[in-house]
Structures are given as C-alpha cells and as structure tokens.
Amino acid sequence: MPALAGSSAIGGKPPTTSAPDGVCPLRQKASLMATLLLTALGTAVGGPIGGAVGAFIGQQADALVFGGGSRQGPRLRELSVSTSSYGQPIGRHFGRMRVPGTIIWSTELIESKNKQKGRKGQPSTVVYSYSASFAVALSSTPIARLGRIWADGNLLRGTLDDLKVAGKLRLYQGHGDDPVDPLIAADKGINAPAFRDCAYVVFESLDLGDFGNRIPALSFEIFADGGDSAVSLSRLIPGAETGSADVVPGARGFADEGGSLAATLAAIDEVIPLVCTSGRDRLRVAPRSIAQNTVQTLPEALAAGGGSAEERRRKQRAGVPGRAPAALRYYDEERDYLPGVQRASGSRRYGRELMVDLPVTLNASGARQLANERANRARWQSETVVWRIGEMDPRLQPGAIVRLPESAGLWFTRSWEWYDEGIELVLDRLTPHQMGPQTSDAGQANRPADQIIPSTSLYALEVPADGSIGAATPALYAAVSAENSAWRGAALYSVQGNGLVALGSSGSQRAVFGSLIERLEPSHAMLFEPEACLIVELVGDDLGFEDADMAGLAEGANRVMVGSEVVQFAQSIPLGNRRWKLQGLLRGRGGTEHDAALGHDVQTSVVLLDDSLVSLDPAEVPPLGTSRIAAIGIRDEEPVIATLANAGLSRRPLTPVHPSVEVAPDSTSVWCWTRRARGQWRWDDPVDVPLIEETEAYLVGYGAVAAPFAAWSVSESRFRLSQQERLSLVTAFGPAPLWVWQIGTFGNSHPLLLDEIN
Known part of the structure; x- marks a missing residue:
C-alpha cells in the first residue's frame, strides 16, 4: 500500500563532493535529483536553514547509495599562511584555532638606513632595514582575544603577548561598533573602512629585518567564545533548536571555512552522528543521545498481512557494508594546531585507507576516541529493522532511541510512515558502547622557542x-x-x-x-x-x-x-x-x-x-x-x-721589565731594563720591538712614586749613579726605592722597581 504521510531523520555517511571513481553519469544524475528534491522540501518546511539541512540529508542519502571516496570531510589546511587574494572567504571560527588570516590593507615598505657598529677589529657598516604597516583579517565572527602569532614558522608574538621584533600591534575583535583604525584612517582619509563584524589585527611599523625585508607568512592563534570550553551547535547553526549540545565532545575549536551549511553539518556528522528534524516552528539539530531515561521499548510488532510471528519484523542488511574509516585528521592542540592523525584501534594497515577530515581542535586522546567510535559505528551501521506498530506514540519522533521487545541492544528511529495497516518504523542498529577512555600520543612537536625579549x-x-x-x-x-x-x-x-x-x-x-x-x-x-x-x-x-x-x-x-x-x-x-x-x-x-x-x-x-x-x-x-x-x-x-x-x-706605555744592576770598576752603579711596546706581544727574533712612542724617554725616581725626592730624565734604557751621588741621596733622604717608568706619547707607564738604595 502506498504511504500516506511520514518523516525521517538521517544521520549516516557524509555527502560526497564529487562522483567517486567508477560511478556512471546516470548515477550522478540520480544523486543530483535526490539532493535537489530534498533541498526544496527542506526549504518549504524550515526556510533557508531548512534548505541547507535538506541538502545535507539528501547528500547523506547519496552517500548511502553510491558510497564515498578515500577521503571525507573538508580538507584540513597544511600549515596555511596569510594571503591577499581577492574573493577569498574569511572563515567563521569557534573556540580556539590557528588561522592564517587575509591581508586586507598594507602600506609600501618603509626604508631605513642605520649604521651598525663594527665588531672588534672590523669597520662599521651601513645597514638598510625595512618596515611595513598592514592589517590582517582573522575571522568573520567576533573573537575574544588573540594568542600567539607565528611568522615564517617562528614566534612573532609569545604567550605573554610580547612582540619579538620592533613594531606595534592592535586587535579589533570584530564587533559592530569597532572604531576605524587611526593608521588606516591616516592613509585612506574619509574612505577608510572600519571592517566591522570582522576580527582583524593591525601591525604598525613592523620591523621586517628578520624576515628577508618582506611581510612574513603569518598565522594566528585566536580565541572565540572564551576559547576554553567546547564549541556549541547553537553558535554554528543560528536559528535552529540545538539545546546545549557541543559540536564535538572534547573539541576546543571549530573552523568553518565557508561553503554550504550542509557540508559543514556533514563533516560533523561523519564523526558525531547528528539528528536533523523539522518541527512546527523551527529545525532541531542535535547529536544522537542515548540517555537511559529517554530510551523507550516498542510494543510487539503487528503481523504483516496476517503472517506468522517471525514475519512481524523484517530484519535486513542495507547493502554491502562499506569500508570502515581507519583514521581521523584534526588540528592537534598539543602540536601548535598542526594537523594530526589518529587511527582506530585494530584498523587494517593495507590497501587504500579511508580517512575522515574534521576541522576541530582536539588532543590526541580525544581524537583517538572519536576515531574508534567512528570505526565501531561503521561496523554496525548496515543493520536495519522495519517494525510495524498499530498506534503512533508522540514520543517516537525520528531520532528517538528505542529497544525491541525480547531483543538486546538499542535502535535509532530513522523514519516512520503511516500505512493503512499501521505505522511502519525504520530502525538502525546503534553501536554498542565502548569500554573506557582511549589514550594516545600526539607525537613530538618542534615548537619554536618562546622567550621573552630581555632588557639590555x-x-x-x-x-x-x-x-x-x-x-x-x-x-x-x-x-x-x-x-x-x-x-x-x-x-x-x-x-x-x-x-x-x-x-x-x-x-x-x-x-x-x-x-x-x-x-x-x-x-x-x-x-x-x-x-x-x-x-x-x-x-x-x-x-x-x-x-x-x-x-x-x-x-x-x-x-x-x-x-x-x-x-x-x-x-x-x-x-x-x-x-x-x-x-x-x-x-x-x-x-x-x-x-x-x-x-x-x-x-x-x-x-x-x-x-x-x-x-x-x-x-x-x-x-x-x-x-x-x-x-x-x-x-x-x-x-x-x-x-x-x-x-x-690602550695608549699607556707598558711597564719596563727585566731590571738588572752592575757596578763599574770606579764603583759607579749602572741599572738596565728592557722596554716593551704597545700591541707587540710576540718576540719572534732577537730584534727589539718597535718603539711605538714618538721618542724613547724614561723618568727615573728616588723615593715615593707620587712625590720622589729626586728624579732624572733619560733617553736610553740604562741609568748611572756614582758612589758619591748614592751616598748623598741616602744621607739627605734616607733609604728609598729607585724606580723607572717609560714616558709615552699619551701617558706614562706604571713604575718598575730597580733597586732599594740604603
């Protein structure tokens, strides 16, 4: 008998963005028709958001019929960096995420000429450096704060909000009342845009010397909605009834890089099955919930056409089971948001591996848990039961979780249809609960040093x-x-x-x-x-x-x-x-x-x-x-x-060395010494070192160096004193030291003690 009315909630495989290898044009055409039909139906029921969800459901049906490729979900960005391309979408970001940004305004490079002092023994040089001022858009939704900034792979801004090079940074959070940046206003005048409802940063006079005198490749750590809690579905799907459900349990961030809402929901549904239903006033979108107090036990099934009890229920396989996803790609928070991969336990390692891309921020253990749950669901998702009951329970809406009489396990209500012989429910087998949390290792991360710039x-x-x-x-x-x-x-x-x-x-x-x-x-x-x-x-x-x-x-x-x-x-x-x-x-x-x-x-x-x-x-x-x-x-x-x-x-003469004294036959004392020269430390041959000073001159003193009793100027490295002169000094001044210093062009050396006269 034909169906009179019905409703459905589909939460299975994600949509395919292109026809798989080997799919004939006829299948592609059928797929397009299914998607268009369900999109139109969703729009009629729930408006534009309903149309997006309808397309999502249609694409899920396509995936169930025709299968998918070896890679599913939106592609994760591999170390994406800031660009400046026209028409490039600015993504919506939730929670904490690392984003490349889009340059939306810039000045010309500003050249500076600086003299750099030469190192020891080297001349000074003239160094040309460059700086620039520019603005980078980060998110089309408001953000709470800005974290670290990477430039060419190194930290430009650290965890303590310190810039590692000269320059200034200003953040505009993306609210509707953000003011016009004064630097942009000075450049553009009255035509200066405020870029409201778009979170962006402005770099003023950023020194580019460390980046080859060019604007570096930038990426930014941003925090939206506080950044420390899970991301809610209500922010992702405004206008829909979502309750307090998270997008992905344990996810610290989610990146919506543009495209249709259906594609975004399909990416989430790959990992966390969603239930999308239409109510009288709005759409309802939520993850499947298996809370024990909401699980209902169905009544005994009606016999179909008076058949036996075994014919009351029809259990069937929904086609040949597809490949179970073996791996999940995500943004790893422990590795500075670089893409990470976690594989399901026990997944096969040969052949083409089915991998799911999910643009969320997770840790390794959380990603491993999701990969295992996704693979486990894939092993059970092909079992379906058609159950016919006589009276419709208002609680048995599509998406409800039920039990079958005298049967183990839980079932998910995919759809119901009203026939003249009763109401027929289509039920999908739910995955048995896995025991215990999963642990995993994100691997080592080669993080750049985050050092605070110290004082000089x-x-x-x-x-x-x-x-x-x-x-x-x-x-x-x-x-x-x-x-x-x-x-x-x-x-x-x-x-x-x-x-x-x-x-x-x-x-x-x-x-x-x-x-x-x-x-x-x-x-x-x-x-x-x-x-x-x-x-x-x-x-x-x-x-x-x-x-x-x-x-x-x-x-x-x-x-x-x-x-x-x-x-x-x-x-x-x-x-x-x-x-x-x-x-x-x-x-x-x-x-x-x-x-x-x-x-x-x-x-x-x-x-x-x-x-x-x-x-x-x-x-x-x-x-x-x-x-x-x-x-x-x-x-x-x-x-x-x-x-x-x-x-x-450096210009003081060196103290003479090697003092000696000789007594001549006439009792004259002769003191000798050896002079040295500034900067001439090696005596490689018997030749005397250069004089260095303008003239060779010495001062010989008797008594205290600061105030000698007597002093003599000599022009050679020897000094004579007769016995009579020596006795006169001792008689007049008493015993005292005899010393000599060299008189240089710019000063005198320290004294050398020649003898003690007594």
Whole structure:
C-alpha cells in the first residue's frame, strides 16, 4: 500500500563532493535529483536553514547509495599562511584555532638606513632595514582575544603577548561598533573602512629585518567564545533548536571555512552522528543521545498481512557494508594546531585507507576516541529493522532511541510512515558502547622557542692595544648583551650632557660578560698557574666559554678582561645557574701585571675579549673616564647607561721589565731594563720591538712614586749613579726605592722597581 504521510531523520555517511571513481553519469544524475528534491522540501518546511539541512540529508542519502571516496570531510589546511587574494572567504571560527588570516590593507615598505657598529677589529657598516604597516583579517565572527602569532614558522608574538621584533600591534575583535583604525584612517582619509563584524589585527611599523625585508607568512592563534570550553551547535547553526549540545565532545575549536551549511553539518556528522528534524516552528539539530531515561521499548510488532510471528519484523542488511574509516585528521592542540592523525584501534594497515577530515581542535586522546567510535559505528551501521506498530506514540519522533521487545541492544528511529495497516518504523542498529577512555600520543612537536625579549646589559671599556689598529687610536669597545637569544640588539648612543647622539646599532650578537662572585687573589704574573681559578656569573644562561690548550694560549686564545687585568684561561667548567669556573690561568697579560699584583674583589666585571665586542669610534666617544654610552633595545623602557672603564689603557706605555744592576770598576752603579711596546706581544727574533712612542724617554725616581725626592730624565734604557751621588741621596733622604717608568706619547707607564738604595 502506498504511504500516506511520514518523516525521517538521517544521520549516516557524509555527502560526497564529487562522483567517486567508477560511478556512471546516470548515477550522478540520480544523486543530483535526490539532493535537489530534498533541498526544496527542506526549504518549504524550515526556510533557508531548512534548505541547507535538506541538502545535507539528501547528500547523506547519496552517500548511502553510491558510497564515498578515500577521503571525507573538508580538507584540513597544511600549515596555511596569510594571503591577499581577492574573493577569498574569511572563515567563521569557534573556540580556539590557528588561522592564517587575509591581508586586507598594507602600506609600501618603509626604508631605513642605520649604521651598525663594527665588531672588534672590523669597520662599521651601513645597514638598510625595512618596515611595513598592514592589517590582517582573522575571522568573520567576533573573537575574544588573540594568542600567539607565528611568522615564517617562528614566534612573532609569545604567550605573554610580547612582540619579538620592533613594531606595534592592535586587535579589533570584530564587533559592530569597532572604531576605524587611526593608521588606516591616516592613509585612506574619509574612505577608510572600519571592517566591522570582522576580527582583524593591525601591525604598525613592523620591523621586517628578520624576515628577508618582506611581510612574513603569518598565522594566528585566536580565541572565540572564551576559547576554553567546547564549541556549541547553537553558535554554528543560528536559528535552529540545538539545546546545549557541543559540536564535538572534547573539541576546543571549530573552523568553518565557508561553503554550504550542509557540508559543514556533514563533516560533523561523519564523526558525531547528528539528528536533523523539522518541527512546527523551527529545525532541531542535535547529536544522537542515548540517555537511559529517554530510551523507550516498542510494543510487539503487528503481523504483516496476517503472517506468522517471525514475519512481524523484517530484519535486513542495507547493502554491502562499506569500508570502515581507519583514521581521523584534526588540528592537534598539543602540536601548535598542526594537523594530526589518529587511527582506530585494530584498523587494517593495507590497501587504500579511508580517512575522515574534521576541522576541530582536539588532543590526541580525544581524537583517538572519536576515531574508534567512528570505526565501531561503521561496523554496525548496515543493520536495519522495519517494525510495524498499530498506534503512533508522540514520543517516537525520528531520532528517538528505542529497544525491541525480547531483543538486546538499542535502535535509532530513522523514519516512520503511516500505512493503512499501521505505522511502519525504520530502525538502525546503534553501536554498542565502548569500554573506557582511549589514550594516545600526539607525537613530538618542534615548537619554536618562546622567550621573552630581555632588557639590555651594557658595559664600556678600553682594552690593551693588540696591534690591530693604529698605535694612536684608542681601543674602545662596548660589551652589549642580554639574558637570552630573543634579544634583537640595541641602538647605541653617546651621552653628551642631557642629550643622546646616535652611534648606530649593536647588532644581535651578544657579548659574553658578567662579574666575579669570588675574590681573585693577587698574582706575580710570572708563570702559568694550573690550579688558579676565577668564578664568574654571566648575564645569560646560554652564554659560555670554551677550553684552550697551551698552544692556543700562546696564540692569544681565551682572553678575559677582569677589571683592568687581562687573564687567559685553559679550562672552562660550567657550574650551573649562569656560573662558570675558569681554571689554569695566565695572569697580567697585555702589560697588566701591575693590576694582577693587586687582585680583584667580588662584583669586578669580567668580559671575554672576542669579536662579539662592538667597536667605538674615539671621535664619538672620547677616551676619558667621564665618557658615557647608552643602549636602547626593544624592551628597554629607559636608556641603559655605562661609563667607560680603563680609560687610557690602550695608549699607556707598558711597564719596563727585566731590571738588572752592575757596578763599574770606579764603583759607579749602572741599572738596565728592557722596554716593551704597545700591541707587540710576540718576540719572534732577537730584534727589539718597535718603539711605538714618538721618542724613547724614561723618568727615573728616588723615593715615593707620587712625590720622589729626586728624579732624572733619560733617553736610553740604562741609568748611572756614582758612589758619591748614592751616598748623598741616602744621607739627605734616607733609604728609598729607585724606580723607572717609560714616558709615552699619551701617558706614562706604571713604575718598575730597580733597586732599594740604603
């Protein structure tokens, strides 16, 4: 007999976006007709949303009849990045998600010319850098807040909302009353759009130096609807009755990249079967619920045409079972929202694998649970029962969960039809409940470092000449560093009164320096001291030292400036917590043995003398003890200022060495010494080192260095004193030391003790 009336709720396989391989044109045409017919029926019942759901149901029917391909659901984006294509849809996003965005406004690149200070022994260079201002649309629905930002795979903005490069960021959440951005207004004038009802960000003067002087490929972590709870169906399908159901249990985010609502519902239905029914006033869309208090037991079935009891129910197979989906692709929250794959337990690993794409944010365990449930449903979904009853129960609407008399298991009410011999229900077998939660591993993620850009550490010093620059040029350097490698460098300035004069950029290479945490005892600075050591605390955890052998030390390796003394070390031992032990010392290097004899207190600065130091021009920074420089980095709220240490050290003559005395036959005493030259540390042959100073001159004094009783100027490295002159000095002033210093072009050396006269 023909059916008089009926209703249905379909919750099976998703629609296919194209005809599968081997499907004939006739089947494709039949599929199109079914979809169009159900779309028209849905529109007549429920309006535009009803039409979308009708198309969804029709496409499900197509899938049940003709089958699907090896990949189902909307394709997940593989590391998608920001673009700027006309006509590109801006997706709707719910919960937390990583999105590429679309560039909707931009200025031209702005060129800047900066002088970058040369490293130790290298000239300064002129560096051209570029910045740009642009806006990126993120979502066509409002968002609550913005999280991390990736640029070319690295973090541009971290979890503490800090930009890793210079520039400013403004967020517009996508509400209808968002103001016009002032930067866009300045560029476009009265025609400036506000981009209302669209969430977007504006970058102002973003430094592009780290990205090849171009706008980088961007992706954004966004949080909508709070971002920490599951995504509700009511937000996804406005106007439909959904209750408080979640889109996908455990999902932290959902991406609707455009297209028909039917396709979106079909993607969800692949993993969480949906029940779509039409009521008197609105559509009802909800996941299948198996709450025990709503399960009804059907009455005994009516006999069909007076048949036997066995003929009261007709149990049939709905065609040949299709392949069970073996895997689920999703956005893995534990791997920075990159696509992940979880396979159902016990799924086959050979042949073409059926995979379902679901654009939701999940963790690995939740995705594994869904994959197992989907595969389990596929094993049971082909069993159908047609059950005829005499009276229609109002509670037996399509989508209801029922039991059959004297039969185990639960059944889903797919549809009912009213015949003259009763009401016929079409029931689908429900999957038995799986025991226990599923656990899985998302795999390792190669996450970029999220380090807070630290403030700048600065130290300015003059070091002994090493022969790499002219003898008349002071060796002035800045040690510029920070706690970690996120530091992007700093602009350097010379402090002149209350003003700052630009010196250029330091670059991003960090100097290795810190301070003593234990006193360094005095030393005669004559021999290698294998057991001697110094303990230093550096400004950063990832800074450190390297070892050197004796040949390396002879070539000048591993030199550190401890206060005003140059020390070489053989071994470097990390102690943890930024602390290092430098052992096996050569003290008083570079003519600083006078300072080695004094020792150094706690908190004395320690600077590694390598090419990480920034050279300072003495024309801009005078070699005076009152000279100051300043550094300003991205995270420096105030200029960091340092006063020049060891002023005059590089141009001070070295203390003479090797004193000796001889007594001539006439009782005249002759004192001799050996001079040294600034920057000339190697004596490769018996030839004397260059003079370096304009003239060879010395001052010999008797008595205290600060106020000698007598002094003599000599022009050679020897001094004579007759016996009578010696006795006169002792008689007049008493016993006192005899010393000599070298008079240089720019200053005098420390004194060398020649003898004690008594």
